[in-house]
Amino acid sequence: MNETSLHIREVVDVIGGAPSMRDSLVRDSWRRCVDQHGLDPTRRQRAHVLPDSRLREHRDPLESLIRTARFGLESLYRQVAGQDYVVLLSDKRGISVDYIGDRGREGALHRAGLTLGSDWSESHAGTCAVGACIASGEPVVIHRSDHFDATHIPLTCTAAPIYDARGELAAVVDISALHSPPDKISQALALQLVRASTLRIELAHLMASFRSEWILRFSRSQEFVDVDPEAAIAIDASGRVVGTTHAGRKLMARALGLDWRSMPSLLGRSFSEAFDVELDELPRFTRALPTCDRSIRLRNGERLYAHAAEPHSSSGGQAQRSAAPAASRAIPATLQGLSGGDEQMDRMLVMAARLADQPIALLLQGETGCGKEVLARAIHDSGKHSGPFVAINCAALPETLIESELFGYVPGAFTGARARGRKGLIEEAHGGTLFLDEIGDMPLSLQARLLRVLAEREVVPLGGSRPIPVNLRIISATHRELADHVRSGAFREDLFYRLSGAVLRIPALRSRRDLGWLLDRLLQSGGRKSNGALRPVRVSRAAREALEAHHWPGNIRELVNVVELARVLCNDGVIELDDLPALRAQASESTGVDAQTQAGDGASKLAALLRECHWNISEAARRLGVDRTTLHRRMRRIGLVAPNRRPH
Numbered sequence: 001m002n003e004t005s006l007h008i009r010e011v012v013d014v015i016g017g018a019p020s021m022r023d024s025l026v027r028d029s030w031r032r033c034v035d036q037h038g039l040d041p042t043r044r045q046r047a048h049v050l051p052d053s054r055l056r057e058h059r060d061p062l063e064s065l066i067r068t069a070r071f072g073l074e075s076l077y078r079q080v081a082g083q084d085y086v087v088l089l090s091d092k093r094g095i096s097v098d099y100i101g102d103r104g105r106e107g108a109l110h111r112a113g114l115t116l117g118s119d120w121s122e123s124h125a126g127t128c129a130v131g132a133c134i135a136s137g138e139p140v141v142i143h144r145s146d147h148f149d150a151t152h153i154p155l156t157c158t159a160a161p162i163y164d165a166r167g168e169l170a171a172v173v174d175i176s177a178l179h180s181p182p183d184k185i186s187q188a189l190a191l192q193l194v195r196a197s198t199l200r201i202e203l204a205h206l207m208a209s210f211r212s213e214w215i216l217r218f219s220r221s222q223e224f225v226d227v228d229p230e231a232a233i234a235i236d237a238s239g240r241v242v243g244t245t246h247a248g249r250k251l252m253a254r255a256l257g258l259d260w261r262s263m264p265s266l267l268g269r270s271f272s273e274a275f276d277v278e279l280d281e282l283p284r285f286t287r288a289l290p291t292c293d294r295s296i297r298l299r300n301g302e303r304l305y306a307h308a309a310e311p312h313s314s315s316g317g318q319a320q321r322s323a324a325p326a327a328s329r330a331i332p333a334t335l336q337g338l339s340g341g342d343e344q345m346d347r348m349l350v351m352a353a354r355l356a357d358q359p360i361a362l363l364l365q366g367e368t369g370c371g372k373e374v375l376a377r378a379i380h381d382s383g384k385h386s387g388p389f390v391a392i393n394c395a396a397l398p399e400t401l402i403e404s405e406l407f408g409y410v411p412g413a414f415t416g417a418r419a420r421g422r423k424g425l426i427e428e429a430h431g432g433t434l435f436l437d438e439i440g441d442m443p444l445s446l447q448a449r450l451l452r453v454l455a456e457r458e459v460v461p462l463g464g465s466r467p468i469p470v471n472l473r474i475i476s477a478t479h480r481e482l483a484d485h486v487r488s489g490a491f492r493e494d495l496f497y498r499l500s501g502a503v504l505r506i507p508a509l510r511s512r513r514d515l516g517w518l519l520d521r522l523l524q525s526g527g528r529k530s531n532g533a534l535r536p537v538r539v540s541r542a543a544r545e546a547l548e549a550h551h552w553p554g555n556i557r558e559l560v561n562v563v564e565l566a567r568v569l570c571n572d573g574v575i576e577l578d579d580l581p582a583l584r585a586q587a588s589e590s591t592g593v594d595a596q597t598q599a600g601d602g603a604s605k606l607a608a609l610l611r612e613c614h615w616n617i618s619e620a621a622r623r624l625g626v627d628r629t630t631l632h633r634r635m636r637r638i639g640l641v642a643p644n645r646r647p648h
């Protein structure tokens with residue numbers, strides 16, 4: 001029996017369950033080839049090389065990585081060319097997007113698929129180093145008869161993955177040779193070389209992608225930390241992680257006691273969660289100090305040496321995040337400034353940016369205080385409208401006033417009307433944006449009139465008969481599920497469809513991964529009321545943990561208030577747990593029967609319940625299962641006052 005027949009029989013036997021000395025990674029791949037990819041070990045596949053036009057589709061998305069990786073690939077080639085290896089860079093679908101090989105042997109290499117544009121995906125080529133590396137995410141050696149397809153038996157291939165700054169597999173570096181010694185162990189050095197090469201490429205790519213951020217690089221050796229670091233992370237101006245090398249990600253996972261394989265994204269997390277160092281201490285890790293003084297402790301107790309490379313420009317922060325996806329780069333700064341890397345926010349902002357200049361009515365949904373109005377303004381500011389942004393809170397105005405506010409009135413329209421009449425807000429927003437906040441609270445009678453304005457693009461003031469044409473963009477917002485109101489008949493279905501040309505959902509603060517980033521921005525900015533005049537404050541670790549663990553029923557509004565109070569209460573510019581009285585009160589209260597209003601948008605749910613009970617406190621307390629004193633205390637805390645008690 002010849003070598004090919006023996007190989008095919010072994011593959012068939014192993015797939016059938018026969019014991020084997022092959023690596024488990026090879027056996028698993030052989031099984032996938034048959035079970036998932038429908039390959040047949042008896043049928044040999046020819047190398048599949050993509051034409052230039054198709055190759056471009058694979059090269060273009062990796063353009064900057066290919067550019068950065070080139071020097072690394074060339075150095076790798078210089079190290080292995082003497083042993084007749086070629087170097088391939090493949091994308092995550094297995095297509096080789098860059099290649100370095102011996103020109104003199106191009107014909108033989110091309111026939112073996114060792115060339116630019118060849119398809120080394122497992123589903124096409126069967127078990128091979130590139131395909132197995134993509135499937136496992138790990139460095140691999142696929143040596144000679146480890147290959148599934150007998151065509152590839154002469155080859156030895158070694159591959160290692162390149163991860164992008166977000167921790168996703170981006171590419172694979174592979175070195176392959178047409179001839180090799182029979183033993184797999186002969187490739188141990190090849191494996192080390194490829195691994196070292198991917199580590200440097202990831203590092204170079206991170207440095208090139210985050211020029212405006214801090215780059216913290218690590219080594220176990222104080223002698224090597226400045227010359228050959230093992231891992232790196234990029235940190236923005238507020239101390240959030242914005243990118244990592246693969247080793248940096250593993251290092252942070254270790255520090256946090258997590259498994260890197262199942263770990264959620266690290267982006268947006270404070271780097272201080274993993275290291276015993278705060279943002280303002282980073283300058284002490286620059287080259288200004290000798291390496292022996294640059295020891296850094298991970299939260300798991302491990303010690304490493306660090307080198308902090310300062311941001312290249314002072315613009316800092318996320319506007320410069322060049323490794324962010326192409327779509328987010330196109331987001332105007334006003335919108336981009338609303339997220340510190342939270343994935344839900346980023347996705348929503350990409351959509352908002354695309355819609356900013358479209359004549360499509362937007363409906364913003366999200367819990368109270370999560371920033372709906374701030375988003376509406378940012379969308380308006382990033383569009384090309386020349387007109388103003390006009391906001392109206394449909395829940396805050398009595399029914400009679402909403403009508404005159406919105407539509408305006410002609411002289412003498414009703415008793416008490418101004419003699420010269422009044423322009424309505426709809427007319428004032430002409431050429432700009434009308435923001436209808438709490439649209440879910442708009443009375444049914446007015447919904448019909450608003451619908452007419454939207455349908456006919458004209459407004460008739462109260463008491464008037466002549467319609468005035470208006471051209472405006474409507475953005476409405478609600479913390480309610482408007483679709484439920486439509487079902488219950490409280491909101492007109494036709495208006496709902498007119499208003500919700502696109503729905504943007506803003507996540508609750510408690511579910512945002514960039515809560516810490518937002519907190520740092522508020523701490524640094526000096527707060528809303530200060531106009532930036534107050535000196536920035538810092539927050540102790542215990543206080544930060546409490547802030548990050550809090551449920552935030554009032555969302556960003558509550559966070560702003562908590563920070564403003566803490567700023568006033570704190571000593572020496574450091575906010576401690578004691579400076580967060582609202583959180584402490586809530587924490588102790590939540591150990592009681594308080595869960596009902598803690599969950600979800602507590603403040604707005606409580607307000608809705610009170611309205612349902614016609615502000616009868618005893619009734620509301622009974623329904624909540626708490627006593628009246630507790631309910632009064634809770635109302636005071638979130639600023640809810642019964643209508644008959646409000647100061648005039």
Ligand SMILES: Nc1ncnc2c1ncn2[C@@H]1O[C@H](COP(=O)(O)OP(=O)(O)OP(=O)(O)O)[C@@H](O)[C@H]1O
Pocket residue numbers: 337338366367368369370371372373374375437438477478479528556557560
């Ligand atoms: N990205 C942000 N950065 C700083 N402050 C913010 C941000 N987003 C919102 N805020 C602040 O949070 C508070 C609430 O924001 P906003 O009024 O936009 O929320 P909302 O969802 O419209 O609230 P409601 O549902 O009660 O109308 C405001 O004081 C606003 O300045």
